[in-house]
Amino acid sequence: MNTISVVHLSKRYGDTLAVDDIGFEVSRGRTLGLLGGNGAGKTTTIAMLLGLLIPTSGSITILGHDMAKDRFAALARMNFSSPYVALPGRLTVEENLRVYAHLYGVRGIDRRIGELAEQLDLGALLNRAAGELSAGQKTRVALAKSLINRPDVLLLDEPTASLDPDTGDLVRSWLERYRAESGCTILLASHNMAEVERLCDEVVMLKQGRVVDRGAPADLLERYGRDDLEQVFLDIARDRALTQEAT
Amino acid sequence: MNASVMASGQRVWGLMYRHLALFRRSWPRLLELAYWPVLQMCIWGFTSSFLATRQGSPAALAGGALIGGVLLWEVSLRSQMGMSITFLEEIWSRNLGHVFVSPLRPFELVAALIGMSAIRMFAGVIPAALLAWALYAFNVFAMGPVILLFFLNLMVMGWAVALAVISLILRHGAGAEALAWSVLFGLTPFAAVFYPVSVLPLPLQWVAFIVPASHVFEGMRAALGGVIAWDQLALAVGMNVLWLAGAAWIFRRQFQVARTRGALMTIGE
Incomplete structure (x- = not known):
């Protein structure tokens, strides 16, 4: 199918x-x-x-x-990523990922955020506001958001x-x-x-x-x-x- | 608890968490919530005090009604604005696309907006109520447990109006944003906040009849005189049921229209 x-x-x-x-x-x-x-x-x-x-x-x-x-x-x-749809810029990267983890019903949210941070090299960005990141960093965060629920x-x-x-x-x-x-x-x-x-x-x-x-x-x-x-x-x-x- | 109810609750909390996180890091946002209700309480509270000292006890009762009216009307205003502005925050941050492609159902979106509206309303009204008690010795809870029913009815009316405003934003986009601040003020003359409905000309009394808040404020004035007007409360509840059902129907319809016209992709642009 x-x-x-x-x-x-x-x-x-x-x-x-x-x-x-x-x-x-x-x-x-x-x-x-x-x-x-x-x-x-x-x-x-x-x-x-x-x-x-x-x-x-x-x-x-x-x-x-x-x-x-x-x-x-x-x-x-499913999940979705586009550079033309923003994530809330005043929230930190971790807060953004936590929001979407809840919306997608993810279990073990801390562990999942930790995995994505390690795999996409986001560790240093987790406590920074999403709106302050460079275009490349934002894309990596958007990708992490799109993978939060293992789509x-x-x-x-x-x-x-x-x-x-x-x-x-x-x-x-x-x-x-x-x-x-x-x-x-x-x-x-x-x-x-x-x-x-x-x-x-x-x-x-x-x-x-x-x-x-x-x-x-x-x-x-x-x-x-x-x-x-x-x-x-x-x-x-x-x-x-x-x-x-x-x- | 049923797994689907738990999942639904998690999604509602997810959206509320997104908005609560904004307040956690921004004291000006918190201050803004209480600013207007406290300012209103200062202006009308001192006016009431002035009237009471000049004209004696009947004016003191009227002063109490004035302070109670200001405080309770803020419940409706803050509930309506809290819900509408929380929705607008999603548009301003260009985040709505992500929200609507998540498994969040429209009724869960509304539930999260109502939750945030309640939090925002209490954050604004509680400081004003404390100020009324501290400066003018006006204890809103002296009316008894019936005050909780007044609060609830005014909140529900605010949510119904907010749902209609959000529907207009879905239909007309950013052009309808200003309604989030202004629409409920337009109902103030018919809500009988500061005077009884009988003061209005007869045709306007019929308009006031369909406004749930007018029955709450008639009930409040009765409660200040020591009487619980159950008939007024029943009318407030009845009107609120009609308003909420009407607003929910409009929202559901406009959400479908927005999905047909592609407005969810372009809203706010």
């Missing part, structure tokens, strides 16, 4: 069709990349997967739960945006390790094509709300005759046909 199953999903705002009849599946322990330019429908799709937004039509099933009827059962086993499904919206290469690599390594150890299913929206190539088993390309292509990164590279996913992304974004000679 697929961990995430999206069938004929659409979202309409007035005359605008933000997501147009898309579908995909992700099985346990796999990572799916959701790619597309600005306005392609990635954020809208993630919001519907998280239950923040009610679809106009279609269905979403996560961990066997229909998100239209039983989203809270799934949400307890079976992790939704990541540009998890390494605004990070220096060293910190970005640290985060990617940590995600690879967590997935290998836990069997977590990850859905990743990113504009960093190297990151997508490294982390994703499959990629869904969105454009103007529609799925325009999909496949494993290696298959897409071969199909488009390109050396890296960024060129494939540009081919799709600029409507260059598959058969057209790469320039």
Whole structure:
């Protein structure tokens, strides 16, 4: 059974069709990349997967739960990280993690915070206000928050945006390790094509709300005759046909 | 205890802890809670004292009603503001997205907001009540145990109004924020805080009839005279049940509309 199953999903705002009849599946322990330019429908799709937004039509099933009827059962086993959604800046890192540990029903909160602090090198930050941290530190804290409940499904919206290469690599390594150890299913929206190539088993390309292509990164590279996913992304974004000679 | 009830309680506590942690490190926030109720008590308490010294015992009774009115009306005001502002804190910190994708149910969010509202209200009203006792020898508890029913009814009315304000914020975003401070003040003329309902013109007496607080304040004036007006308390409870049911319906509906329109993703922007 697929961990995430999206069938004929659409979202309409007035005359605008933000997501147009898309579908995909992700099985346990796999990572799916959701790619597309600005306005392609990635954020809208993630919001519907998280239950923040009610679809106009279609269905979403996560961990066997229909998100239209039983989203809270799934949400307890999911988590989410995005640099565009902040954590309360006046609370310390430890207080923030404690809040979300309670919200997600974590048992052994002190132990779990200690584990995450050790694994993500947050020990020195625990007593600092979240609002005073650097972008890289905030991303590590956001990642710790997203792992507080040992999620079976992790939704990541540009998890390494605004990070220096060293910190970005640290985060990617940590995600690879967590997935290998836990069997977590990850859905990743990113504009960093190297990151997508490294982390994703499959990629869904969105454009103007529609799925325009999909496949494993290696298959897409071969199909488009390109050396890296960024060129494939540009081919799709600029409507260059598959058969057209790469320039 | 049932495991799902325990889990629900843990989520409610999680959100309350987030707001209590803010107060733990910020004395100006704590001071702000008591500032306005204490200031009101100073102004109206000295006014009452002045009236009592100039005009004798009937004015002293009126002075007592004035101080009692100020104190009890603060219960409603602080309850309403405490709940609305706690919700606004989530918007201001851009944290609402994380809260709404957690397993926290909407009714648990409301329960946490009510819990914080009660804490904020007591932190504001208790210093004012102590001041009334110390400066004007006005003991609000001299009215007897019925005062607890007055408190409860005024708190519930504040929560119902706050739920309606939060619904408007969900519907209209930051544009409706100002209502968190102002909306209940608009009901003051019909709440019969400082004068009996009979003073109002007849059409306005009907408006006052549907405001739960007007029955509480009629009851308070009776209690100051040594009488417990159970009929007024029953009307206050009845109106509060209607107000709370109406506000809960509006909140539930606006929450669904917000999820349909995508407002939970953009609220506060």
